[in-house]
Amino acid sequence: MPDTSTGVVVIGGGSTGAGVLRDLTLRGIDAILVEKGDLASGTTGRSHGLLHSGGRYCVNDLAAAIECVEEGRILRRIARTTVEDTGGYFVSVSEEDEAWEPRFVEGCQKAGITCERISVEEARRREPALSTRVRTVFWVPEDGHLDPFYLVVGNVESARRRGAQIRTYTEAIGFTRTGNRISGVLTRDAMTGEETSIGCQAVVNATGAWSGFVARLLDVEVKVVPVKGVMVVLSRRLAHAAINRCHKPGDGDIVVPGLSVAILGTTAVKVPHPEVLPIEWDEVQLLIDEGAKMLDGVTTARAMRAYAGVRPLYDLGAEAEGREMSRNFAVIDHEERDGVAGFTSIVGGKVTTYRLMAERVADLVARRLGVTNPCTTAEVPLNDREDEMDQLRHRPAQLGVPKPHGDELALQPLLCECELVRPQDVEGWMKDPAVRTLEDIRRRTRSGMGPCQAAICSYRLAGRMVTDRGVDGQTATRAMADFLETRWRGVRHVFWGSQLRQAQVTAGLHLELFNADRQLQEYFPPPLGEGQGGGVPAEAVEAVSQP
Amino acid sequence: MKADIAVVGSGLTALVATRTLQKAGRNPVLIWPGLSSLYFLYASVDVLGYASASSVQPLEEPVTGVRQLIAENPDHPYARAGLAALEDGSNLLLEWLREAGFNWQGTLARNLLLPTALGTPKPSCLVPASMVAGDLHRDEPIVFCGFEGYQDFIPELAAANLSHGWNGGSRTVSAVRVSLPGVKPDRLFTSIDLARNFEDGAFRREVAGRLRRAVKEDGARLGLPAVLGLTHDNDVHAEFEKETGHPVFEIPTVPPSVLGLRLFDRLRRHLQETGVEMIWAAPAHDAEVANGRCARIHLKAAGREQSVEARAYLLALEDVVDGAWRAGPHTVRDPFFHQVLAQHATPAERTDESLFQPQPFATIGYPVNDRLQPIEKDGHPLATNVFVAGGGIAGYDPTGIKARGGMAIATGYRAAQEAMAA
Numbered sequence: 006m007p008d009t010s011t012g013v014v015v016i017g018g019g020s021t022g023a024g025v026l027r028d029l030t031l032r033g034i035d036a037i038l039v040e041k042g043d044l045a046s047g048t049t050g051r052s053h054g055l056l057h058s059g060g061r062y063c064v065n066d067l068a069a070a071i072e073c074v075e076e077g078r079i080l081r082r083i084a085r086t087t088v089e090d091t092g093g094y095f096v097s098v099s100e101e102d103e104a105w106e107p108r109f110v111e112g113c114q115k116a117g118i119t120c121e122r123i124s125v126e127e128a129r130r131r132e133p134a135l136s137t138r139v140r141t142v143f144w145v146p147e148d149g150h151l152d153p154f155y156l157v158v159g160n161v162e163s164a165r166r167r168g169a170q171i172r173t174y175t176e177a178i179g180f181t182r183t184g185n186r187i188s189g190v191l192t193r194d195a196m197t198g199e200e201t202s203i204g205c206q207a208v209v210n211a212t213g214a215w216s217g218f219v220a221r222l223l224d225v226e227v228k229v230v231p232v233k234g235v236m237v238v239l240s241r242r243l244a245h246a247a248i249n250r251c252h253k254p255g256d257g258d259i260v261v262p263g264l265s266v267a268i269l270g271t272t273a274v275k276v277p278h279p280e281v282l283p284i285e286w287d288e289v290q291l292l293i294d295e296g297a298k299m300l301d302g303v304t305t306a307r308a309m310r311a312y313a314g315v316r317p318l319y320d321l322g323a324e325a326e327g328r329e330m331s332r333n334f335a336v337i338d339h340e341e342r343d344g345v346a347g348f349t350s351i352v353g354g355k356v357t358t359y360r361l362m363a364e365r366v367a368d369l370v371a372r373r374l375g376v377t378n379p380c381t382t383a384e385v386p387l388n389d390r391e392d393e394m395d396q397l398r399h400r401p402a403q404l405g406v407p408k409p410h411g412d413e414l415a416l417q418p419l420l421c422e423c424e425l426v427r428p429q430d431v432e433g434w435m436k437d438p439a440v441r442t443l444e445d446i447r448r449r450t451r452s453g454m455g456p457c458q459a460a461i462c463s464y465r466l467a468g469r470m471v472t473d474r475g476v477d478g479q480t481a482t483r484a485m486a487d488f489l490e491t492r493w494r495g496v497r498h499v500f501w502g503s504q505l506r507q508a509q510v511t512a513g514l515h516l517e518l519f520n521a522d523r524q525l526q527e528y529f530p531p532p533l534g535e536g537q538g539g540g541v542p543a544e545a546v547e548a549v550s551q552p
Numbered sequence: 553m554k555a556d557i558a559v560v561g562s563g564l565t566a567l568v569a570t571r572t573l574q575k576a577g578r579n580p581v582l583i584w585p586g587l588s589s590l591y592f593l594y595a596s597v598d599v600l601g602y603a604s605a606s607s608v609q610p611l612e613e614p615v616t617g618v619r620q621l622i623a624e625n626p627d628h629p630y631a632r633a634g635l636a637a638l639e640d641g642s643n644l645l646l647e648w649l650r651e652a653g654f655n656w657q658g659t660l661a662r663n664l665l666l667p668t669a670l671g672t673p674k675p676s677c678l679v680p681a682s683m684v685a686g687d688l689h690r691d692e693p694i695v696f697c698g699f700e701g702y703q704d705f706i707p708e709l710a711a712a713n714l715s716h717g718w719n720g721g722s723r724t725v726s727a728v729r730v731s732l733p734g735v736k737p738d739r740l741f742t743s744i745d746l747a748r749n750f751e752d753g754a755f756r757r758e759v760a761g762r763l764r765r766a767v768k769e770d771g772a773r774l775g776l777p778a779v780l781g782l783t784h785d786n787d788v789h790a791e792f793e794k795e796t797g798h799p800v801f802e803i804p805t806v807p808p809s810v811l812g813l814r815l816f817d818r819l820r821r822h823l824q825e826t827g828v829e830m831i832w833a834a835p836a837h838d839a840e841v842a843n844g845r846c847a848r849i850h851l852k853a854a855g856r857e858q859s860v861e862a863r864a865y866l867l868a869l870e871d872v873v874d875g876a877w878r879a880g881p882h883t884v885r886d887p888f889f890h891q892v893l894a895q896h897a898t899p900a901e902r903t904d905e906s907l908f909q910p911q912p913f914a915t916i917g918y919p920v921n922d923r924l925q926p927i928e929k930d931g932h933p934l935a936t937n938v939f940v941a942g943g944g945i946a947g948y949d950p951t952g953i954k955a956r957g958g959m960a961i962a963t964g965y966r967a968a969q970e971a972m973a974a
Binding site: 284286289290416417418419420428460461464465467468469470471472477478479481482486489490493494497498499500501502505508509510511512513514515516517518519520521522523524525526527528530531 | 589592593595598601602606608610668669670671672673674701703704706708709711712713714715716717737738739740741804806807809877879880881897898899900902903905906907908909911913914950951952954956
């Protein structure tokens with residue numbers, strides 16, 4: 006007998022898995038989501054956050070562009086508070102770019118993307134930081150910024166209210182079958198090691214770049230090529246709108262404004278494993294050099310950190326049957342393709358089209374389960390309960406959440422001064438059993454994402470681990486150190502100018518004023534025979550690598 | 553302007569060097585390049601907490617440790633400065649602190665072991681009297697005391713760590729929290745606001761009463777965040793001990809650090825009151841060298857250019873915090889002589905993979921000779937009348953061994969001696 010039972014187990018807590026969970030739940034299907042890390046801790050949370058108008062795909066991949074147009078409009082309806090309507094510009098800075106322009110304009114027309122050529126003078130009036138190298142400018146109003154974490158939480162909470170369960174830090178490690186049909190999933194808690202079995206009628210593998218690993222547990226092959234993308238975060242937005250290079254999509258050709266920062270994106274390098282994401286200096290340099298061709302100030306702005314994400318590029322080559330296909334993503338029906346009934350994978354795709362991907366896979370799963378209720382995710386808003394988003398998380402300055410008067414806001418205590426996070430914004434999350442690490446708190450509140458990279462708030466959050474969660478000193482100190490180490494891994498790659506000065510303050514505070522290196526040595530002594538010590542144990546460092 | 557000796561810096565190194573010159577009857581000008589590191593990095597004077605960056609056992613006798621360090625590492629900044637500079641400089645500082653109205657305690661012969669805001673025992677040497685009662689060589693139970701709504705000292709966290717680490721968990725440690733009269737916990741207040749409030753007798757007595765009721769253990773020591781007065785700390789601390797009926801000790805907090813503020817503000821005011829000229833917020837960007845000597849340095853002061861012509865120059869910079877170096881992605885240069893102090897293929901090379909290990913960037917600085925003169929590759933001084941102290945010296949890394957204050961004093965004092973002789 007399994008420990009618990011449900012209709013469908015969705016594996017993967019990124020945007021796709023969260024979307025599938027909600028879609029199934031809205032159709033009245035009982036479901037549990039399991040995720041081996043935190044929600045949005047893989048590809049979704051490490052995207053650059055562009056809500057695609059479709060402009061970047063309209064020449065080379067018209068089908069994908071059309072999907073982006075439609076889904077962008079749907080998201081603005083159903084997930085209003087996760088989208089910032091920044092608009093975007095496509096700018097030419099070279100002759101080659103200018104040669105691309107007619108194809109771009111034609112692609113926009115075919116895909117139905119609103120696109121307007123404006124004078125460089127007008128563009129510079131709107132975006133004073135545009136580089137003098139810019140020759141031509143197209144305004145694309147439907148580019149936007151999508152808050153990927155907020156999107157995932159919105160989907161998951163909506164599903165939870167309808168009875169779905171969410172289990173984070175829960176890895177799928179095996180399956181049970183009855184004949185050729187899946188009848189359950191065996192999971193393991195990533196921190197306690199506790200194993201749990203979940204009985205079910207169907208499983209959706211929504212693990213993106215990790216799909217192959219999950220499929221292999223069933224001796225089924227899913228070919229996903231993990232492609233690393235590096236991004237650099239600047240401490241200021243530099244522009245109101247997203248700035249795209251008007252050329253064949255390539256490396257370093259986009260600057261996405263997100264809340265208070267700008268993100269330079271991105272590179273594309275095949276990697277052997279989705280968790281092997283080294284940040285190379287030539288990638289960081291390329292992003293800064295290429296970004297500077299479009300926007301002044303990229304080279305002089307304070308770079309706060311670099312981070313790497315992984316795209317799940319689906320290898321379409323050998324897949325001819327058993328799937329509904331788009332140019333953009335694929336639903337693999339393993340019952341038809343491999344004879345494993347009840348198992349479906351969804352691969353490829355992008356955050357902008359997560360809802361459509363979820364709809365396609367839920368259509369198949371529902372049909373197999375004999376459920377005829379149609380998909381309603383394009384109509385039912387995420388925040389279908391009053392003030393839901395307010396309760397989820399407060400981002401008073403950015404997301405149009407009702408906020409107190411200016412002077413009242415200024416007088417409120419802040420837990421993270423850099424990102425204007427208030428103590429009450431973390432209180433609920435501290436008590437949420439799904440939240441295990443301070444990185445999880447960061448994803449939910451933005452605490453620690455500003456210029457000081459958690460130098461101050463890490464102490465306050467460690468304190469709350471003790472006061473609000475009742476953990477011991479060792480656990481709280483470890484959580485603080487892990488949080489700082491994760492931030493440090495991003496800061497190291499942009500280690501010049503202000504961030505170098507910041508690092509001396511951070512080190513001075515934690516190693517000198519707090520003597521934290523010795524506290525760590527005491528809790529986690531170095532192995533015998535090793536002179537060095539004081540760092541966080543290697544396995545803790547490897548366990549997380551987040552933006 | 554013309555000057556006798558120009559001291560550039562804004563941390564303890566620059567203050568000690570300036571005071572040394574002043575006491576010797578010279579006429580120093582103090583040039584602040586930027587924000588003082590005292591706000592961030594200092595609370596007490598750590599002379600030598602550990603024999604090495606990786607040793608676990610705190611040193612009982614810092615002066616013995618320094619002697620051994622000098623014997624084993626002839627290139628260490630302590631070795632170049634000499635033990636005498638540490639001893640004489642410490643005496644000069646303690647005397648100065650007394651004259652400026654501070655009550656500091658400690659000797660180079662012995663480290664105190666003081667709990668941090670994280671609850672870690674930390675060896676420290678010369679400390680404000682208001683910190684002394686925290687010494688973990690003493691046996692009385694400790695009660696960490698925090699305030700409702702105050703985020704920068706978490707008594708429960710400090711207690712959780714110290715109860716584990718203090719003599720193997722054999723001592724009594726606990727935490728209490730009280731609300732503050734007239735302070736709403738849902739309103740923004742900082743350590744500085746609290747420090748001002750604690751100077752008010754009625755406020756302080758009310759807090760003391762609340763603490764007396766909250767603390768059950770007789771004879772326990774109370775560990776409070778360092779907010780006992782912004783300027784009149786001596787009186788506030790003594791009064792508060794009487795009012796609570798317990799020994800009380802202050803614990804440094806995250807910036808803004810009240811302990812650092814007190815020290816910095818009073819010492820610089822004392823220098824001004826005793827006639828030292830200062831140039832504020834004036835980062836240097838060039839030095840003119842002629843005939844082997846530095847003729848003048850150029851500053852960007854208050855929106856205009858200013859040059860200072862001195863007989864000798866003492867560069868007492870605190871690494872990067874006060875803007876000592878110009879660090880690009882590959883090259884770190886000094887702002888005076890535009891020397892390439894370090895070159896890296898990638899910025900990440902400046903760091904260790906872990907924040908909690910010694911960092912290569914910390915050691916960037918001028919190579920110096922035994923007179924603390926910055927030298928070229930061939931060993932010749934860049935300019936015979938220029939001397940370096942503090943974080944400006946190559947290989948200067950006080951973080952892991954917990955020696956920031958002592959190294960500042962020793963090198964600042966020694967460089968001042970050399971500058972006077974130049």
